[in-house]
Amino acid sequence: MSPAPLFKRVALIGFGLIGGSIARAARAQNLAEEIVATARSAKTRARVAELGIVDRVVESNIDAVKDADLVILCIPVGACGPVAQEVVAYLKPGAIVSDVGSVKGAVVRDMAPHLPASVHFVPAHPVAGTEHSGPDSGFAELFINRWCILTPPEGTDPNAVERLRAFWAGLGAKVEIMTPDHHDLVLAITSHLPHLIAYTIVGTADELGQVTSSEVMKFSAGGFRDFTRIAASDPTMWRDVFLANKDAVLEMLGTFNEDLSKLTRAIRRGDGEALFEHFTRTRAIRRGIVEIGQDSSAPDFGRPHANLANEPE
Ligand SMILES: NC(=O)C1=CN([C@@H]2O[C@H](COP(=O)(O)OP(=O)(O)OC[C@H]3O[C@@H](n4cnc5c(N)ncnc54)[C@H](O)[C@@H]3O)[C@@H](O)[C@H]2O)C=CC1
Ligand SMILES: O=C(O)C(=O)Cc1ccc(O)cc1
Numbered sequence: 001m002s003p004a005p006l007f008k009r010v011a012l013i014g015f016g017l018i019g020g021s022i023a024r025a026a027r028a029q030n031l032a033e034e035i036v037a038t039a040r041s042a043k044t045r046a047r048v049a050e051l052g053i054v055d056r057v058v059e060s061n062i063d064a065v066k067d068a069d070l071v072i073l074c075i076p077v078g079a080c081g082p083v084a085q086e087v088v089a090y091l092k093p094g095a096i097v098s099d100v101g102s103v104k105g106a107v108v109r110d111m112a113p114h115l116p117a118s119v120h121f122v123p124a125h126p127v128a129g130t131e132h133s134g135p136d137s138g139f140a141e142l143f144i145n146r147w148c149i150l151t152p153p154e155g156t157d158p159n160a161v162e163r164l165r166a167f168w169a170g171l172g173a174k175v176e177i178m179t180p181d182h183h184d185l186v187l188a189i190t191s192h193l194p195h196l197i198a199y200t201i202v203g204t205a206d207e208l209g210q211v212t213s214s215e216v217m218k219f220s221a222g223g224f225r226d227f228t229r230i231a232a233s234d235p236t237m238w239r240d241v242f243l244a245n246k247d248a249v250l251e252m253l254g255t256f257n258e259d260l261s262k263l264t265r266a267i268r269r270g271d272g273e274a275l276f277e278h279f280t281r282t283r284a285i286r287r288g289i290v291e292i293g294q295d296s297s298a299p300d301f302g303r304p305h306a307n308l309a310n311e312p313e
Pocket of ligand 1: 013014015016017018019038039040061074075076077079083100101102103125126127128129130131132133134135234237241
């Protein structure tokens with residue numbers, strides 16, 4: 001006999017890439033007795049119903065959270081504060097309230113003031129995704145072997161943290177706990193800045209009139225193609241990420257710009273030694289990552305595979 005589901009009723013606010021992937025994986029792993037989802041448009045509600053993954057799909061966030069034991073906001077980070085405020089009076093005492101936002105400090109600041117002491121607030125960020133969005137983009141395997149970072153405020157009931165950890169582990173994720181500020185600094189350099197660079201480089205190439213109409217795509221071996229994939233990510237989501245993680249991104253951008261200036265100078269001066277030294281150092285970093293098995297690009301479904309031909313065994 002399979003064990004009883006971890007939660008009786010799970011409410012997913014928003015059924016896009018992440019909400020849809022949680023629903024699919026939670027269903028597959030029998031983590032919830034009942035899954036309720038919200039979708040704002042009639043078209044999305046019809047599609048979610050048609051997919052048959054959740055037990056109920058409703059328009060109202062308030063209806064969804066009633067009697068839910070776990071409520072997960074799977075919406076852009078800028079919407080988390082207003083939605084917390086909207087549903088607060090209808091949360092079940094003892095419920096765990098969480099989110100999946102790519103930024104944690106701002107989400108905690110926006111949501112926490114609205115939440116009563118009778119619920120447990122355990123923010124989360126699954127560090128797994130794609131450039132796709134919407135109800136059809138999710139898949140049950142998205143979180144397998146990927147990190148999910150929990151950032152519970154000080155004093156959070158350890159049992160609630162443990163239950164959410166078990167939920168994410170059940171979805172296939174490796175779970176780690178850290179403070180929201182540390183999370184935001186780490187993600188600024190590992191995720192937010194790379195997205196900003198992709199948005200920039202694709203825009204720059206387009207201004208030169210070279211992306212869609214010319215040979216750039218045809219002859220791009222992988223690097224530029226990868227940038228265009230990332231630059232196709234959801235504009236609302238990423239607008240909110242940069243607004244919400246402003247300080248950490250600006251700090252990282254400052255350092256990045258300094259380093260870019262150094263490389264620019266080396267190119268201008270014909271300083272091959274400086275360029276060679278830099279590229280040797282970054283190659284060693286990549287090889288170190290691959291050697292210790294931290295190459296998270298491997299299980300990323302839908303991601304064009306990196307050319308690993310030159311990597312050490
Ligand atoms: N896309 C990715 O690769 C990843 C995204 N995240 C985070 O997950 C969250 C959701 O992102 P995705 O699932 O990719 O987005 P998505 O665009 O696929 O889905 C978001 C859904 O939220 C709905 N929504 C927006 N405002 C709402 C509101 N006020 N009330 C109810 N529903 C609302 C939208 O209609 C949409 O269906 C974001 O906070 C993002 O930072 C986290 C990890 C990876
Ligand atoms: O598609 C990609 O390469 C990503 O990097 C997906 C992603 C986007 C946002 C996150 O907070 C986590 C993962």
